Amino acid sequence: MKGKKKRLTGWIVALIWLLLWSLAAAWMGKPLLLPGPIDTLHALVKIGATSAFWRSVGLSVFRVMSGYLAAVVLGSLLAFACHFIPLLDDFLSPLRTMIRTTPVTSFIILVLLWLSNENTPVFIAFLMVLPIIWTHVQDALANTDSQLLEMSYCYRFSKTARLMHLYIPSVLSHFASACATGLGFAWKSGIAAEVIAKPMFSIGKNLQDAKVYLETPQLFAWTLMVILLSLVLEKGLKLALVRIKKQEGRRRKA
Amino acid sequence: MILFENVTAGYEGHTIFRNMNLQFPDNPCIALMGPSGFGKTTLLRLLAGLMAPESGKITGNEGKISFLFQEDRLLPWETALKNVALCSDEQTAYHLLKQMEIEDVHQYPGEMSGGMQRRVAIARALAFGGELLLMDEPFKGLDEGLKKRVADVIKQHAPRIVMTTHDVQEAAFMDANILHLDSLAE
Numbered sequence: 204m205k206g207k208k209k210r211l212t213g214w215i216v217a218l219i220w221l222l223l224w225s226l227a228a229a230w231m232g233k234p235l236l237l238p239g240p241i242d243t244l245h246a247l248v249k250i251g252a253t254s255a256f257w258r259s260v261g262l263s264v265f266r267v268m269s270g271y272l273a274a275v276v277l278g279s280l281l282a283f284a285c286h287f288i289p290l291l292d293d294f295l296s297p298l299r300t301m302i303r304t305t306p307v308t309s310f311i312i313l314v315l316l317w318l319s320n321e322n323t324p325v326f327i328a329f330l331m332v333l334p335i336i337w338t339h340v341q342d343a344l345a346n347t348d349s350q351l352l353e354m355s356y357c358y359r360f361s362k363t364a365r366l367m368h369l370y371i372p373s374v375l376s377h378f379a380s381a382c383a384t385g386l387g388f389a390w391k392s393g394i395a396a397e398v399i400a401k402p403m404f405s406i407g408k409n410l411q412d413a414k415v416y417l418e419t420p421q422l423f424a425w426t427l428m429v430i431l432l433s434l435v436l437e438k439g440l441k442l443a444l445v446r447i448k449k450q451e452g453r454r455r456k457a
Numbered sequence: 458m459i460l461f462e463n464v465t466a467g468y469e470g471h472t473i474f475r476n477m478n479l480q481f482p483d484n485p486c487i488a489l490m491g492p493s494g495f496g497k498t499t500l501l502r503l504l505a506g507l508m509a510p511e512s513g514k515i516t517g518n519e520g521k522i523s524f525l526f527q528e529d530r531l532l533p534w535e536t537a538l539k540n541v542a543l544c545s546d547e548q549t550a551y552h553l554l555k556q557m558e559i560e561d562v563h564q565y566p567g568e569m570s571g572g573m574q575r576r577v578a579i580a581r582a583l584a585f586g587g588e589l590l591l592m593d594e595p596f597k598g599l600d601e602g603l604k605k606r607v608a609d610v611i612k613q614h615a616p617r618i619v620m621t622t623h624d625v626q627e628a629a630f631m632d633a634n635i636l637h638l639d640s641l642a643e
Contacts, residue, residue, distance in 0.1 A: 350526070353530075357524050358585050360543065368532055
């Protein structure tokens with residue numbers, strides 16, 4: 204009942220915003236500057252009917268997800284390595300801070316000097332997600348329950364047992380939230396990199412072309428596609444992480 | 458025989474024992490008694506090697522030592538069976554849990570009562586084995602009837618025991634020699 208009410212509220216809110224958008228577009232009366240929802244939907248249907256559209260969408264998702272997954276794996280490994288080897292942490296800490304604080308556009312321009320247009324969005328998505336996963340997992344490791352750690356030493360757990368039954372379960376919920384946060388960053392930075400690098404068959408290139416040729420309804424349609432894809436990917440990730448959440452819920456029960 | 462010779466120990470500048478000399482009675486089970494804050498847990502930690510004395514020598518605590526902490530310290534994401542099996546094999550773990558009257562060994566600690574969690578922690582300490590079992594307030598949260606039955610299982614599995622308690626009855630359940638710490642602490 205509560206969920207149904209919340210869903211209904213969500214639909215009403217969305218309709219209100221659509222109405223406000225329509226009113227703003229009608230008031231302005233210039234679809235080149237602000238197309239309304241109908242114009243945008245029309246443009247989306249038009250570009251959606253082409254094979255190039257789906258190819259662009261597929262390749263953009265592939266690029267972003269490649270960078271994202273690489274960052275999830277390497278970020279986790281670096282977190283564990285830096286936790287257990289303090290010297291490595293000292294050595295890599297400035298690099299992590301530098302990646303985290305440098306504006307994404309600086310990186311995109313710089314990376315374009317080294318990598319191809321195709322690979323730049325992959326690397327940018329990777330670079331933006333890496334410190335998020337790395338920091339979250341390393342912080343979680345540092346906060347591992349000291350009493351449980353002492354117990355594991357006292358009962359002479361093997362290194363593998365300590366890793367599998369203590370460290371990894373301890374960081375799982377932090378890892379899950381870092382993955383969720385990272386996905387949004389990967390998507391936004393990856394598309395931004397595509398806009399600048401303009402690889403063939405990409406959402407970013409289409410966004411840029413729509414802007415250059417003043418095809419504002421198409422620009423809105425591609426942006427709408429970016430938002431929809433982001434929501435779909437987030438939903439997919441949530442489903443993948445549901446097991447972790449369930450386990451977390453069970454252990455926190457009582 | 459466990460012997461403390463001129464042992465000084467404490468935490469971060471706070472000395473709990475200064476030049477303490479202590480000889481444990483030659484009994485399979487010793488119960489350390491004394492008011493809270495008199496260093497019973499510290500003494501167990503020194504015996505287990507979980508903390509080192511600032512000076513002095515401890516002998517008679519060589520070999521494998523099992524420690525039942527005052528807190529249960531169970532892994533919340535593992536079942537009761539897995540918690541115990543991490544210190545032995547699954548069959549021994551199952552047997553010990555059954556002896557501890559744990560009906561469903563596949564429950565998670567969060568799904569168990571405090572008393573059940575305590576019994577799982579005791580089963581784990583017994584599963585680890587060793588020449589010496591150190592127990593810090595082992596019967597915390599158990600009702601009187603259970604205390605006696607659990608004490609019988611502990612005695613059956615552990616050759617030598619040093620425990621802390623506030624309750625003479627608990628020491629009696631374990632057939633323990635009582636050692637009062639009141640005169641040892643600073």
